[in-house]
Amino acid sequence: MISLIIPCFNEEESLPLFYPEATSVLRQMNCDYELIFVNDGSRDRTLEILKELSEKDPHVIYLSFSRNFGKEAAMYAGFCNAGGDYVAVMDADLQDPPSLLPEMLEKLESGEYDSVATRRVSRDGEPPIRSFFARKFYRLINKISDADIVDGARDFRLMKRSMVDAIVSMSEYNRFSKGIFGWIGFRTCWLPYKNIERVAGETKWNFWKLFKYAVSGIINFSQVPLTIASWFGTTMTGFSFLVLVAIIVRKLIFDDPVPGWASTICVIIFIGGLQLFCLGIMGQYIAKTYMEVKQRPHYIIAESNKKDFTPIR
Structure with a gap:
């Protein structure tokens, strides 16, 4: 049959x-x-x-x-x-x-x-x-x-x-x-x-429904987005450490304070955006887990x- x-x-x-x-x-x-x-x-x-x-x-x-x-x-x-x-x-x-x-x-x-x-x-x-x-x-x-x-x-x-x-x-x-x-x-x-x-x-x-369906498929069958978020965090941490060392060396050698609050704010916003992006990726996985745990x-x-x-x- x-x-x-x-x-x-x-x-x-x-x-x-x-x-x-x-x-x-x-x-x-x-x-x-x-x-x-x-x-x-x-x-x-x-x-x-x-x-x-x-x-x-x-x-x-x-x-x-x-x-x-x-x-x-x-x-x-x-x-x-x-x-x-x-x-x-x-x-x-x-x-x-x-x-x-x-x-x-x-x-x-x-x-x-x-x-x-x-x-x-x-x-x-x-x-x-x-x-x-x-x-x-x-x-x-x-x-x-x-x-x-x-x-x-x-x-x-x-x-x-x-x-x-x-x-x-x-x-x-x-x-x-x-x-x-x-x-x-x-x-x-x-x-x-x-x-x-x-x-x-x-x-x-x-198009929007197809996009959400595609995102759901990627999250359901891959952990790569979480890996990308982890690498973003690792990369930005290393970059921030190098910038901190450069600032300290510049201060000790040239006694030159770092000018420009605008550039500082831009960096903060950029890093904050990356953090929110990574949190969003993790949030998608947590939401999927939440729906599975409820067993509806x-x-x-x-x-x-x-x-x-x-x-x-």
Whole structure:
């Protein structure tokens, strides 16, 4: 059986287009399947549409959150409630083409791979600035972390049950799925395809949200920012010591007081700025630790048509 996990946030325009295309492909694959739609606190008619689909199609399962918990929580809820031998994550906007599923399943059934993941080889239709920073992010995180994240990687991938179980076992609150997929390992085949624009609706990811997501990914999978902060502190301490020695020598030899309060203030402000910058980096790690220690649930499911769903995790 194949389980498709589809996170949904205000996707009333996309669902009527996604559902028939996805079911058409799955029926042609001659296997049992389930469509797990996770309603992530949508404010439009997304939940109503999902209920209508579930009434006419027993393969449709919906999990509706009590509020918006974010795509990462929606994906995790899908993993926790998926019962298939193979599990895939897809977006409802058809940027992840269902037509790739037969080829992905064929590669998995060959026994050579545990996961078949997709990556975009082009970013047509995407703002140039976003594309530039996205490429830089992938290059940076691969250099400073143990997570293997391919440039252009999508969340759209088909995985064997063993890999899904490994993902579920990583119950951390601050989730970055692209990093988790790479960190747990397993044999992955990358399937390239050209970028496809949304069929309907508007993207929920603006530049600021993507930036915060990137920062979260770096903090979750790398300690390099803390190392940089430590080196900043060490470097500035050594520099300050050398300047202090120079001032003392100048005073003893030339009896010349150091003129210029303005330059002194500039140095103080500069060093103070570095200190605040380093404290900010440490604060990000402390905040992540704080959220983990509280052990709040990743999601809360308010209603579902699945009888044995996991309501809180």
